[in-house]
Amino acid sequence: MQAPILTLTLNPALDMATGVPQIIPGHKLRCTDPHLDPGGGGLNVSRAIKALGGDSLALVALGGLTGDRLAGLIRAEGVTFLSILGPGETRQSLTVTEESSGKQFRFMLPGPVWGAAERARVFTLLAATARPGGYSVISGSQPPGVPADFPAHLAASMEGSLVVLDTSGAALTEAVRTPIPGLEVLRMDGEEGEELAGHSLETLTDTADFAAGLVARGVAKRVIVARGAEGNVLAEAGRRLFSPAPKVRVKSTVGAGDSFVAAFVLSLARGQDSAQALAMASAAAAAAVMTDATMLCRAEDVMRLMHEAAARDI
Template structure:
């Protein structure tokens, strides 16, 4: 089983528009309301593909209750922890070419007692868990060291930990030696202070994260695919999307597929790419089911350090 912990979940509303023009009145083509948050999305993707998962999430206020109702309707196995603050609500504007504009609320602060309750809930549920995924942005006021502290607690209980966050929280977590980290291109550049324009830059920057404590690094690169460094091995892969609709949650789908496939080597990278590609072809933050996933388009190859990256990551 794969446990997920999302410290800053959200109620997500995705609005599809023909084009986004600042200052104009725009009519929506469609709208979708989904549960949000990186760990929540990982659990949703795993459930859609019959992989056991349990989501640990804080919730508060009307948005929090709506979030729980949506998760319950999807059949998510969850441990919900009531908190004083209100769950945030996010808006995504999606254009036909796959371009998305996100407006994310900051979320609500969590007290030290609430954080401890969340961590204890994970540990109490971890008896049969293979992984804990600790992911997402931090609510306001939560110390940047929180993922490092959680990683040490979970690893001390013998659980493998995957961390998917950004900025100082990611850098801090590395010192705790997570089994896996999954930055995207921008997060990798920020964590290492390294401009990333070529595949070789990704390899070098991911190597720096390993030197800082991460055992394996899975980097999502948007339309340019993904790169995995696992031990002394480096794999690079792509999986083009014919009709992109929304990239929201694609990185979470990639991490879910990677973990579901064993989280090691070429085969896990290929599965993660297939899940991510399928996610991009779906509206809003829907997670792909087996019927959506096409593994035939995945290509895994020896990385060419001189290959330029075309997308924004």
């Protein structure tokens, strides 16, 4: 049994990944055949949920010929989705791996600007599709043209839903400054945590203290801070947890955060507790970095790595 999961992607991308022997300024660089994936935070979460054997409904804003091609890639992966008419042309992104060094270069286009009419359509669709008691994931970059408090308006349109927020920049800052009522989960990386804290978070205890402080202020019921290759810290009322990151060979860090969110939400939707969810999420993030380019986690890798990611109290 699994509670309903809804994901929202307002700034998706047609992700292209390729490689070159060496990146040399001013030269024509002969690329390998590109690998195409449907991309964007919430959409990647839905893709990873499917890879892990779960179900979700992805709401995806699509526009233009690129949007049509992106829709075809989503269908090919078997992800259940509803398209939202977005403004302009859906954006593209490019990941280039320099084969001589293994370095990755990521080029992210901004996407079309959203106006009031597009925002109103999203609120209407969310009110109709979000299920009370289900999980709703707001993940990825916010599209140009929306205010910093847009996630709060999105959450307000999904009455009774358990909202998970994984964002960055001004939207993250605003969500911490002005808490979103009833927010279930807030996730961020370590650098974002340090910027919000105003000081370095050198130890697990430092990070746990910061996360617990946000929980105490009512920012979210659960706050997760990723500490990169070290692992992940979670705080909730009366408990602080750490899940170590399994040691794996890194091929690409693209999609690790989305795989983490997918596994965490799916675990909660299946009725597991925070410790179990955190361990599965850390294993999923590690599994994602083992894959090439824009690929996400594989279920067999996640299950194999779970024992290395067992959560413990801080």
